[in-house]
Amino acid sequence: MSALQKGTRAILQKSPNDVVFLSALRTPVTRAKKGGLKDTYDHELLATVLRATLAATPNLDPSAIQDVHIGTVLSELGGSKAGRMASLHAGIPDTAAFQTVNRACSSGLSAITGVAHAIATGTIDVGIGGGMESMTRNYGSRAIPTQLWEGLKESPNQDARDCIMSMGITAENVAERYGVNRADQDAFAARSHQKAAKARKDGLFKGEIVPVTTKTVLDPEKPDVTEEVTISEDDGIRPTSTPESLAKMKPAFKPDGGSTAGNSSQ
Incomplete structure (x- = not known):
């Protein structure tokens, strides 16, 4: 054995x-x-x-x-x-x-x-x-603290100062360290959206998603006017995403970075 x-x-x-x-x-x-x-x-x-x-x-x-x-x-x-x-x-x-x-x-x-x-x-x-x-x-x-002890802001420990680095820059640093280029990120994101779209079409999410009945604001200018809706599906899946379409999007965090609004989590 x-x-x-x-x-x-x-x-x-x-x-x-x-x-x-x-x-x-x-x-x-x-x-x-x-x-x-x-x-x-x-x-x-x-x-x-x-x-x-x-x-x-x-x-x-x-x-x-x-x-x-x-x-x-x-x-x-x-x-x-x-x-x-x-x-x-x-x-x-x-x-x-x-x-x-x-x-x-x-x-x-x-x-x-x-x-x-x-x-x-x-x-x-x-x-x-x-x-x-x-x-x-x-x-x-609440994502990044705005009130910090000066000793932390000026800490000689770089890792300590980096704790308030944005997740976008962190992603760019990780991609650079491990050699994940922009094309790789776009290709992975496109496959992810396509797989998710197929799973939704095949009903694979129905057994795990709980529909949510809630109130939503239709007009930001009238926040007190709401309508009851029931949300039963993920709305961030983009079935038409391709590496080519994602490649047209501008980097979100660095001019030459790989993270964009199209290939990042949402």
């Missing part, structure tokens, strides 16, 4: 401390400031998914849930207050603890990992892990 076969067998071997995922749901992913969920609070999205999670696991008594971990970066007060409110609002009992996790772009993954670790070590038996964010409502000054 090869090492690969032995490893596979070991992974598939059932164990008392196995972590079992009962449900994996999400809201549609929409564009910031322009998308279908631009006027929706991040904790509203969280409550919607948590409620759907309970509905998707009817044989699970909500009182069995012992902990909820939610990743978030930009939410007011770290999301701790509104996130807890959303958890209770969705029907999770107050006997379940709640915490938020901030590890930048991997916050949601860190939250899920934290729950999995707690289950694997026997700290809890049942938990929920996920994430919430609204780039429309909570970006701006």
